[in-house]
Amino acid sequence: MPRALVKVLAHTPDPERAVAVAARLCYSPRSVENLSDSLTDEEISSLIGKIVEMGHYSPLEHAVFTFGIDNISRACSHQLVRHRVASYSQQSQRYVTLTKVSAITPPSIEADAEAKALFEEKLEELWAFYSALVERGVAPEDARYILPNACETKIVVTMNARELHHFFALRLCHRAQWEIRDMALEVYRAIAPIAPGLFKGAGPGCVSGACPEGEYSCGRAKEVRAELSQALPA
Numbered sequence: 001m002p003r004a005l006v007k008v009l010a011h012t013p014d015p016e017r018a019v020a021v022a023a024r025l026c027y028s029p030r031s032v033e034n035l036s037d038s039l040t041d042e043e044i045s046s047l048i049g050k051i052v053e054m055g056h057y058s059p060l061e062h063a064v065f066t067f068g069i070d071n072i073s074r075a076c077s078h079q080l081v082r083h084r085v086a087s088y089s090q091q092s093q094r095y096v097t098l099t100k101v102s103a104i105t106p107p108s109i110e111a112d113a114e115a116k117a118l119f120e121e122k123l124e125e126l127w128a129f130y131s132a133l134v135e136r137g138v139a140p141e142d143a144r145y146i147l148p149n150a151c152e153t154k155i156v157v158t159m160n161a162r163e164l165h166h167f168f169a170l171r172l173c174h175r176a177q178w179e180i181r182d183m184a185l186e187v188y189r190a191i192a193p194i195a196p197g198l199f200k201g202a203g204p205g206c207v208s209g210a211c212p213e214g215e216y217s218c219g220r221a222k223e224v225r226a227e228l229s230q231a232l233p234a
């Protein structure tokens, strides 16, 4: 199965402390001058647990993560950028001329030898046509109109922990399309171990309770919980 490559590029130093300090301000008479004083790991964990349980998510916005993603299709990146509470920088098809076939093959096509051969043949044809247009002097920004959704792309994303919770809830669910789910799992595996206290319990509804999807439930709640807990430190 294709695997998105996810690399964390930067994040708020000590993200759990940053969130706990913001939460502490809400519930104590302390001044900002002594807000961080004598804040133990136990208190950090307790403050985070308290706000997540109460649904008081705004302190999570103080922890920010920047990560790069390689090896996803434009079909996948189009779904990703629908998440508006985030910042994106994506490899340009205007300024970067694509010189060779670089595309994501869905597992259903990969598993069918005949479909795979036809898919690859069509990709070669499309790329040859794209290159011919560029050679004739058509600008890459116009030649790209013939390129498929399968085109491989790269993107840098910045999301805060609150938006990551929302993203994981929607995209780690088996109702999400396979490629964005696969990518969201790689994002979770890269980010959750940095701040396990912040992301404990993150994911679709079935992670912390019964599946809320009703008749659309995939029935794989146990598998989802195991998959996510394996990504966190023991």
Ligand SMILES: Cc1cc2nc3c(=O)[nH]c(=O)nc-3n(C[C@H](O)[C@H](O)[C@H](O)COP(=O)(O)OP(=O)(O)OC[C@H]3O[C@@H](n4cnc5c(N)ncnc54)[C@H](O)[C@@H]3O)c2cc1C
Residues within 6 Å of the ligand: 082, 083, 084, 085, 086, 163, 166, 170, 171, 175, 176, 177
């Ligand atoms: C299983 C699945 C199927 C989908 N199918 C389709 C489909 O068929 N067609 C389609 O177009 N999309 C589809 N989507 C995409 C979906 O509609 C959302 O665009 C995407 O999931 C981003 O979610 P969001 O808007 O909640 O997130 P974000 O844009 O990250 O926003 C986070 C939250 O901020 C708040 N918010 C953000 N912007 C606004 C605003 N302007 N006004 C009010 N509140 C705001 C909302 O509470 C929102 O939930 C699908 C998504 C999933 C997971």
